[in-house]
Amino acid sequence: xxxxxxFVPALGWRSLTPLYDGTVRLLxxxxxxxxxxxxxISTGAGETILDVGCGTGSLAILMKRAAPQARVVGLDPDPExxxxxxxxxxxxxxxxxxxxxxxxxxxxxxxxxxKAVSSLVFHQVPTAEKRAGIAAxxxxxxxxxEVHIADFARQRRWLMRTLFSxxxxxxxxxNTRPNALGALEDILGGTDPLAGEANGRFATPLGEIxxxxxxxxxxxxxxxxx
Ligand SMILES: C[S@@+](CC[C@H](N)C(=O)[O-])C[C@H]1O[C@@H](n2cnc3c(N)ncnc32)[C@H](O)[C@@H]1O
Numbered sequence: 538x539x540x541x542x543x544f545v546p547a548l549g550w551r552s553l554t555p556l557y558d559g560t561v562r563l564l565x566x567x568x569x570x571x572x573x574x575x576x577x578i579s580t581g582a583g584e585t586i587l588d589v590g591c592g593t594g595s596l597a598i599l600m601k602r603a604a605p606q607a608r609v610v611g612l613d614p615d616p617e618x619x620x621x622x623x624x625x626x627x628x629x630x631x632x633x634x635x636x637x638x639x640x641x642x643x644x645x646x647x648x649x650x651x652k653a654v655s656s657l658v659f660h661q662v663p664t665a666e667k668r669a670g671i672a673a674x675x676x677x678x679x680x681x682x683e684v685h686i687a688d689f690a691r692q693r694r695w696l697m698r699t700l701f702s703x704x705x706x707x708x709x710x711x712n713t714r715p716n717a718l719g720a721l722e723d724i725l726g727g728t729d730p731l732a733g734e735a736n737g738r739f740a741t742p743l744g745e746i747x748x749x750x751x752x753x754x755x756x757x758x759x760x761x762x763x
Pocket of ligand 1: 544545546547548561589590591592593594595596612613614615618638639640641655656657658661662666670
């Protein structure tokens, strides 16, 4: 069972959670990167999609709207944000399933997952959880399925590194710094060199957001996180 002391809330402090959607909309130029991420995921009608660290459900709702016949499941350790996500989905008139748990729990949900996706989560978790969470996402999807991740990854330029250091003040430098130095590229690239190459990068007022994808073949072992 997830305890609140075990995770960093969406905006670093629990009291700031009500400001999350507005902050992300403005400070990450959300429409640009989220639109590109949605297109990358390309949700299909009969698919089961697992949104890891779903937060307030913004991505889950967009995926369900894009493919109303898809089964969309949101996973997050924070019960407060799951309640917000549920209310938001109800207001949007879409049906999404919500589960409480960590990224590392992704493979033990008893789901046949076609695509495991995650946005803005791995920059705010400890390195061990980055590895365990990504490994669980890969384990969760069926052979032939896909993993898609959007997050602050390697900050390639001085300006982006400087802007992203502000996120470190909120989410903890011990969590954010490895991402700025390329931890996501290393973890994903360790499973498949192509997966470690960003498909797209978006400069934002909080640093650069990168999009990654990984296609799981029938040879599971080749995609193990090492
Ligand atoms: C910055 S928010 C991103 C929310 C959403 N994915 C989005 O794109 O707006 C990060 C979310 O990750 C969740 N989280 C924190 N630690 C986690 C972990 N170890 N596994 C899964 N989710 C986690 C938080 O509760 C929060 O909802």
